[in-house]
Structures are given as structure tokens and as C-alpha cells.
Amino acid sequence: xxKEALARIPLQHMSIVGLILFILLFxxxxxxxxxxxxxxxxxxxxxxxxxxxxxxxxRGGVNE
Amino acid sequence: xxxxQSSGANTGSQNQVESFQYDDDIVRKFTLATLTWGLVxxxxxxxxxxxxxxxxxxxxxxxxxxxxxxxxxxxAAIFAFAGNAIFAGIYYSTQRLLRTRLWSDAVSxxxxxxxxxxxxxxxxxxxxxxxxxxxYAELEWPIDILIAVVWVAFGLNLLQTxxxxxxxxxxxxxxxxxxxxxxxxxxxxxxxxxxPVTFFKSYEIYAGVTDALxxxxxxxxxxxxxxxxxxxxxxxxxxxxxVNRPVYSYRLSVIHFWTLVFIYIWAGPHHLLNTALxxxxxxxxxxxxxxxxxxxxxxxINGILTLRGAWDKLRTDPPTKFLVAATTxxxxxxxxxxxxxxxxxxxxAHYTDWIIAHVHAGALGWNGLLSFGMIYYLVPxxxxxxxxxVSWMNIHFWTATVGILIYTxxxxxxxxxxxxxxxxxxxxxxxxxxxxxxxxxxIVPLYWVRAFGGLxxxxxxxxxxxxxxxxxxxxxxxxxxxxxxRYPRFKALTxxxxxxxxxxxxxxxxxxxxxxxxxxxxxxxxxxEIVPFVTANSYSxxxxxxxxxxxxxxxxxxxxxxxxxxxxxxxxxQMIRKLDFDVVRYGPESKMEESMWDHPxxxxxxxxGPDLAREGGKFxxxxxxxxxxxxxxxxxxxxxxxxxxxxxxxxxxxxxSKKISVLKTLGVPYSDDDVSNAVALxxxxxxxxxxxxxxxxxxxxxxxxxxxxxxxxxxxxxKQIEAPQKVGAR
Numbered sequence: 001x002x003k004e005a006l007a008r009i010p011l012q013h014m015s016i017v018g019l020i021l022f023i024l025l026f027x028x029x030x031x032x033x034x035x036x037x038x039x040x041x042x043x044x045x046x047x048x049x050x051x052x053x054x055x056x057x058x059r060g061g062v063n064e
Numbered sequence: 065x066x067x068x069q070s071s072g073a074n075t076g077s078q079n080q081v082e083s084f085q086y087d088d089d090i091v092r093k094f095t096l097a098t099l100t101w102g103l104v105x106x107x108x109x110x111x112x113x114x115x116x117x118x119x120x121x122x123x124x125x126x127x128x129x130x131x132x133x134x135x136x137x138x139x140a141a142i143f144a145f146a147g148n149a150i151f152a153g154i155y156y157s158t159q160r161l162l163r164t165r166l167w168s169d170a171v172s173x174x175x176x177x178x179x180x181x182x183x184x185x186x187x188x189x190x191x192x193x194x195x196x197x198x199x200y201a202e203l204e205w206p207i208d209i210l211i212a213v214v215w216v217a218f219g220l221n222l223l224q225t226x227x228x229x230x231x232x233x234x235x236x237x238x239x240x241x242x243x244x245x246x247x248x249x250x251x252x253x254x255x256x257x258x259x260p261v262t263f264f265k266s267y268e269i270y271a272g273v274t275d276a277l278x279x280x281x282x283x284x285x286x287x288x289x290x291x292x293x294x295x296x297x298x299x300x301x302x303x304x305x306x307v308n309r310p311v312y313s314y315r316l317s318v319i320h321f322w323t324l325v326f327i328y329i330w331a332g333p334h335h336l337l338n339t340a341l342x343x344x345x346x347x348x349x350x351x352x353x354x355x356x357x358x359x360x361x362x363x364x365i366n367g368i369l370t371l372r373g374a375w376d377k378l379r380t381d382p383p384t385k386f387l388v389a390a391t392t393x394x395x396x397x398x399x400x401x402x403x404x405x406x407x408x409x410x411x412x413a414h415y416t417d418w419i420i421a422h423v424h425a426g427a428l429g430w431n432g433l434l435s436f437g438m439i440y441y442l443v444p445x446x447x448x449x450x451x452x453x454v455s456w457m458n459i460h461f462w463t464a465t466v467g468i469l470i471y472t473x474x475x476x477x478x479x480x481x482x483x484x485x486x487x488x489x490x491x492x493x494x495x496x497x498x499x500x501x502x503x504x505x506x507i508v509p510l511y512w513v514r515a516f517g518g519l520x521x522x523x524x525x526x527x528x529x530x531x532x533x534x535x536x537x538x539x540x541x542x543x544x545x546x547x548x549x550r551y552p553r554f555k556a557l558t559x560x561x562x563x564x565x566x567x568x569x570x571x572x573x574x575x576x577x578x579x580x581x582x583x584x585x586x587x588x589x590x591x592x593e594i595v596p597f598v599t600a601n602s603y604s605x606x607x608x609x610x611x612x613x614x615x616x617x618x619x620x621x622x623x624x625x626x627x628x629x630x631x632x633x634x635x636x637x638q639m640i641r642k643l644d645f646d647v648v649r650y651g652p653e654s655k656m657e658e659s660m661w662d663h664p665x666x667x668x669x670x671x672x673g674p675d676l677a678r679e680g681g682k683f684x685x686x687x688x689x690x691x692x693x694x695x696x697x698x699x700x701x702x703x704x705x706x707x708x709x710x711x712x713x714x715x716x717x718x719x720x721s722k723k724i725s726v727l728k729t730l731g732v733p734y735s736d737d738d739v740s741n742a743v744a745l746x747x748x749x750x751x752x753x754x755x756x757x758x759x760x761x762x763x764x765x766x767x768x769x770x771x772x773x774x775x776x777x778x779x780x781x782x783k784q785i786e787a788p789q790k791v792g793a794r
Contacts, residue, residue: 011342011344011345012343012344012347014344014345014347014348014592015344015347015348015351015352017592018330018348018351018352018589018592019351019355021326021588022323022326022327022352022355025322025323025326025585026319026323026358029318029319029322029323030319032318033315033318033319034315038315041233042314042315044233045233045235045236045314046304046310046311046314047310048161048231048233048235049157049160049161049235049237049300049301049304049305049310050304050305050308050309050310
């Protein structure tokens with residue numbers, strides 16, 4: 001039953017289906033990252049690796 | 065299980081500041097393992113590069129033959145060198161980005177020692193021909209199980225560390241790590257499914273075209289999710305750290321992540337263009353490969369532009385130089401990859417050294433240089449050493465860069481030269497270079513050039529080892545004292561998540577949701593590509609109604625296992641593509657039915673020697689006997705190694721019944737009599753071959769010699785379909 005169903009899927013259209021899915025995902029991601037109020041979040045996030053308070057090792061020792 | 069050394073001062077009901085220590089000991093362990101295995105991987109690579117230039121190297125030593133050492137090189141480079149580098153970088157950055165110690169010291173150590181055990185097991189089995197015969201997935205089933213266990217331990221440690229974090233937000237590097245864990249787990253488990261015959265031998269559950277698709281779904285995405293996504297995570301952490309600038313665009317990094325994770329998984333079939341794989345799957349692979357340009361270059365540009373305002377670091381800071389050069393190589397390799405995935409380009413490049421150039425631009429340039437930059441950054445911090453020797457780092461940088469360029473340019477030249485020679489036909493449709501060896505000897509000088517490029521790269525790496533060793537000699541006496549940090553306790557996650565006003569911020573801070581979405585992203589492409597092939601055998605049979613596809617006799621199967629053991633697939637394809645110049649050279653295009661009983665498939669990915677799909681009957685038995693003993697006896701300019709041990713070593717007949725029984729379980733249409741009489745059937749067929757060999761002048765040949773089984777297998781190739789193909793049935 002499952003095999004028969006699979007055999008009837010028009011597989012030649014899969015590239016188009018995938019392309020449409022990708023465009024939707026891409027558009028969704030672009031909208032998502034530009035959502036209202038995201039500036040503050042991303043400002044905080046992009047600074048995370050640079051937060052020296054969290055990288056005591058960089059100064060070779062204890063950070064207290 | 066929590067290893068936090070928490071003691072804290074209360075600064076308020078919501079922000080209890082805690083002190084805790086980072087586990088840098090585990091990072092040091094993985095760093096040293098990276099350097100150790102990097103040397104092994106590069107030495108093995110140089111060795112096999114020299115073997116192609118000078119075939120006598122390692123001659124007559126089975127465990128040093130090209131077909132056995134090449135998998136050792138690839139496994140060492142991918143899983144030992146790059147793998148340990150990934151773990152070092154992930155464990156270092158994750159702790160700092162999440163402001164917490166790794167979840168469990170015990171699991172971290174299990175992860176480390178388990179991974180090293182896997183690597184040592186690979187090094188002890190591959191040279192002895194213990195292999196499953198699938199590229200980058202050669203390791204036998206007991207090691208596969210260990211890989212799965214250790215990988216799950218790594219994932220558990222990662223996810224649990226995320227759970228106990230003090231920082232609410234999850235930086236994008238961690239997203240890449242999560243995607244790495246999930247996808248590699250899925251890839252490894254699905255691709256490694258096999259039924260054991262003995263402790264050192266198993267058969268994959270997939271066969272033929274299904275096995276090919278699953279293997280390249282795995283192989284391509286091993287590159288994607290073992291050699292790309294974790295390194296992108298490291299790029300997003302270490303470049304900003306090295307240049308002390310935030311990433312150029314965090315928004316772009318988010319788009320980069322989701323598009324990359326979604327697209328990559330679909331692109332596997334580009335390894336099978338123009339083959340017997342159905343056209344729709346090839347087209348999907350090609351289209352999605354071309355689409356990969358978008359996220360790959362988005363990420364590359366994001367990494368490089370992080371240097372805005374700090375370009376002088378390229379001149380003054382060697383670790384930055386390595387990190388940025390690595391990102392540049394990432395851009396070049398990910399431009400070249402989609403280009404090679406276009407069908408017409410693939411027609412020229414596939415099976416040639418152009419692919420080898422592409423792979424090494426990624427491995428040496430992207431993975432290698434990024435690992436070096438990361439280690440140069442980490443060593444003074446992990447061991448509290450004096451600064452490393454800057455001049456030596458600069459020399460390393462230039463020897464590595466020039467070495468990569470020499471390597472890739474020579475292999476581009478070799479690949480395009482040989483590809484064009486294979487394609488060359490005159491106006492009458494005859495091949496311009498009908499003798500395959502003509503196309504080989506033309507590129508042998510380039511193999512020497514390639515080896516020189518590899519030697520340069522290795523020389524720079526040795527300088528790095530000395531530099532790091534000398535630096536560690538200056539390590540502070542208290543370097544093992546764990547680094548203490550302080551950070552406010554993160555309010556209970558569940559309290560945040562289920563409070564009113566659920567917002568996007570929280571979604572991006574939910575690791576399990578992120579992990580779930582990433583899993584869905586990869587499963588969509590997986591389902592589309594893999595599931596239809598579950599039915600492949602049934603519809604392939606319908607194409608040739610009335611035709612019968614022969615399965616292997618016990619002796620042929622024994623010979624096939626020897627073929628797999630010796631890694632013949634690493635130099636010989638068994639896939640005649642739907643291309644005129646392939647058909648004219650080798651015979652009718654390969655049909656998917658012809659390999660439908662092949663556990664595993666042996667289509668191959670490289671032609672250092674000619675395709676063997678229709679080798680059966682081309683030459684008499686004695687030709688194969690003499691050829692395996694010394695190829696130069698029949699083709700004076702051949703660079704193929706000699707296999708004299710096949711004439712003296714004995715085939716294990718006793719295990720044949722068990723092998724046939726397992727294959728029967730997997731769906732190969734053996735009868736019960738075939739299983740119970742496997743040994744007798746094998747002896748009977750061997751006697752026919754031996755009689756023929758003796759009648760034609762061979763001496764000292766017995767039925768139980770491995771050469772006899774191998775000849776039986778080779779003589780069947782291309783003769784699997786018994787009834788003529790029905791015209792117009794396709």
C-alpha cells in the first residue's frame with residue numbers, strides 16, 4: 001500500500017517542490033530576522049563572544 | 065551530574081551571581097589529540113600521494129597498499145584530525161557562550177577516550193582490509209556502534225550544558241553545534257545499518273542504487289555537517305574573538321544557518337550525476353547544489369567582513385590570518401562545489417582528480433587552516449604560555465597556503481587533462497585515447513607536483529608542532545588551575561518559557577525547539593530523496609519484465625568481498641555513465657538492476673584505473689591471474705599495485721554459508737540449498753576456474769586461493785542480466 005502510494009508520487013516535480021519550500025523558508029527567515037524589536041536582541045547576541053567578563057581565560061586567570 | 069562549583073552572592077531575588085569553573089582540561093586533551101592525529105592523517109596522505117606518483121612504494125605489502133591506506137587517510141583526516149578539532153573548539157566556546165561549565169566531567173572524559181578508541185580501532189582495522197567498503201563509512205559494525213554511543217554522549221553533554229546555562233540567549237555558533245549533533249547522528253545510524261556475519265564482517269542492509277543514494281546522502285552530508293556546520297560555528301565564535309569585533313551581520317548568520325541546514329541535505333545525489341540513478345533524483349541534487357551558493361557565500365562574506373575596521377589584524381595577528389584565509393577557502397570550495405554539481409561539468413570532472421582538488425581545498429584550506437588558527441589562539445590561553453613564535457606562525461601560514469595552491473592547481477590540471485582525454489573522440493566516433501593507461505601516464509608528473517604541495521603543507525604543520533611544543537614548555541605552573549568566572553544565575557527556563565507574552569526572543573532561546581526545527585529541516589530533504597528508493601528494487605524489476613538479474617554464487621560473493629577488502633572501488637568505478645564517451649569506452653550504460661543484489665554497492669567515485677562494470681568476459685582467466693600478480697606483465701606502463709598475496713592467501717570457505725545466509729535475510733534470492741551447500745558450490749566453481757588456468761599455463765594454483773574467487777567475481781561483472789532488455793519498456 002505504502003509502496004504503491006510512493007510509486008504514484010510525481011517525483012520529477014520534486015525539484016520544483018523543493019525550490020518552493022526553500023523560497024518560503026528563505027522569505028520566512030528574512031522576515032523573521034527583521035521582525036519588529038529584533039535590533040535589541042541581535043545587538044546583545046552579536047556581542048556575546050566579545051563579553052570579556054565571560055572570558056576570564058583571555059586575561060590568563062581568575063575573573064573575580 | 066552537575067559539576068558547577070557554585071557559590072554565590074545574592075545581588076537580588078532574580079540575579080544570584082555564581083562563581084564557576086570552566087573545564088579547560090578537556091579542551092587541552094582534544095587540542096593535543098588534534099595535533100597528534102593531524103600528523104598521522106597528513107603522513108598517510110603524503111604516502112598515498114607518493115604511491116600514485118611512484119607505484120613501487122609499499123609494493124607487495126598488503127597492509128600498506130593504496131586501497132587500504134587511502135581509507136585510513138580519509139578517516140584520520142575527517143574523524144581524527146577535524147573531529148578532535150571540532151570537539152576542542154565546541155567545548156571551549158560553548159562553556160563561554162553559555163556561561164557554564166560542561167554538564168559532566170565524566171561524560172566529557174568518556175567522549176574523549178571513546179573517540180580516541182574509535183580512531184585507534186580504525187587504524188588497527190583498515191590496514192588489514194576490515195572495511196564495509198563505503199567511502200568515509202568504512203569502519204565495521206562494532207566500531208560503528210561505538211561511534212553511535214560516543215556521539216550520543218557528546219550530544220547529551222552538549223544539550224545538557226545548554227540546559228544548565230546561565231545565559232538565556234543561544235548564540236548562533238551553538239545552533240550550528242546542535243545541528244551538527246542531530247544530523248550526524250541521523251546520518252551515521254541510517255547509513256551504517258548492517259547485519260553482522262562475523263565480528264569483522266557485515267553486509268549493509270541496502271543494496272545497489274538504494275545503497276548508492278543512502279551512501280552519498282551520508283557522504284555529502286558528512287562533509288556538510290561534520291566538516292562544515294561545526295566549523296562555521298567555530299568561525300562565528302573565533303573570528304569575532306580574534307579581531308575583537310562582533311560578527312558583521314547577526315541577521316545574516318541566522319539566515320545562513322536555516323538555509324544551509326535546509327538545503328544541504330538535498331544535494332547528495334550530485335555525487336551520482338549521469339549514473340543509473342533516476343533522473344529526477346539527479347536533478348534534485350543538481351538544483352539544490354546550485355542553490356547552496358546562496359547560504360555558503362552569505363556565511364563566507366559574513367565571516368570575512370567581520371574584520372571591518374580591523375583589516376590590519378591580517379598583517380599583525382597570525383591566528384586571524386589563518387581564520388580569515390580558512391574562510392576564504394570555504395568561499396572558494398563552496399563556489400567550486402555547486403559548479404561541479406552541474407551535470408555537464410560533472411561529465412568532465414567526475415571520477416577525475418578535479419574532485420580531489422575540490423575536496424582538498426575544503427579539507428586543507430577550510431578545515432585545516434581554521435583548526436590551526438583556532439589552536440594558535442587557544443594554546444596561550446589554555447596553557448598560560450608565553451606568546452608563540454610569530455615568525456614561525458607566519459612561515460607556517462605561507463607554506464600551508466602555497467602548499468594548498470600547488471596541490472589544487474596540479475589536481476585541477478590533472479583532472480581536466482584526464483577528463484578531456486577520456487572525452488576525446490574523432491569525427492568517426494572513435495576514442496582518441498582508447499587505452500586508459502595513456503590518460504594515466506600523462507598526469508603522473510602532476511602527481512609528483514601534488515605530493516610536493518602536500519609535503520609543503522605537512523612541513524608547515526610540523527613547524528606548528530614544534531612551535532606549540534616549545535610554547536607549552538613555557539606553560540605557567542598553575543595552568544591546570546581551572547579558570548573561574550562569575551555570572552548571574554539564569555532564571556528557571558521553564559518559568560520564562562511559559563510565562564505570558566511568549567515572544568520570538570524565547571523561541572530563539574529554546575534549544576529543543578531549535579533542535580526540533582533543524583531535525584525537521586533535514587528530514588524533509590531526506591524523506592523526499594530516500595523514501596522512494598525503498599521501492600527501487602520492485603520498480604526496477606518491472607522495467608525488465610521477464611528478465612532475471614543474477615545474484616552472486618558463493619565463490620563470486622567471496623571474490624567480491626576480497627574486492628571490497630582491497631579497496632578496489634577507490635580506483636575503479638563500476639558505473640558506466642549515460643555519456644557517449646563512457647559507452648564507447650566501456651560498453652552499454654550501467655542499469656540500476658545490475659547492482660540490485662550488491663551489498664554494498666561498488667559504483668566508486670574515482671577512476672585511477674578503468675571502469676570495471678563490464679569487465680566480465682573481456683579477458684581470459686589467465687589474464688586476470690597474471691594481472692593481479694603484476695599488472696606490468698600485461699600493461700607495461702600501469703601504476704596499479706601488484707597483489708601477489710592473492711595468489712598465496714586462502715579464501716575462507718567455511719564462512720560462506722553464513723555469508724549467504726545473511727544475504728538471503730537481506731532479500732537476495734538464495735535458496736536454502738544455496739545456503740547449506742555454499743562451500744561445495746564454491747569449490748565446484750573454483751575447480752572450473754583452476755582447470756582453465758592450468759590448461760592455459762598457470763602453475764601453483766589451488767582452488768582455495770583468493771585469486772580464484774576474485775576472478776570468479778570479475779568475470780561476472782556486466783553479465784548480471786540474463787534475459788535481453790525489452791525494447792521500449794522503460
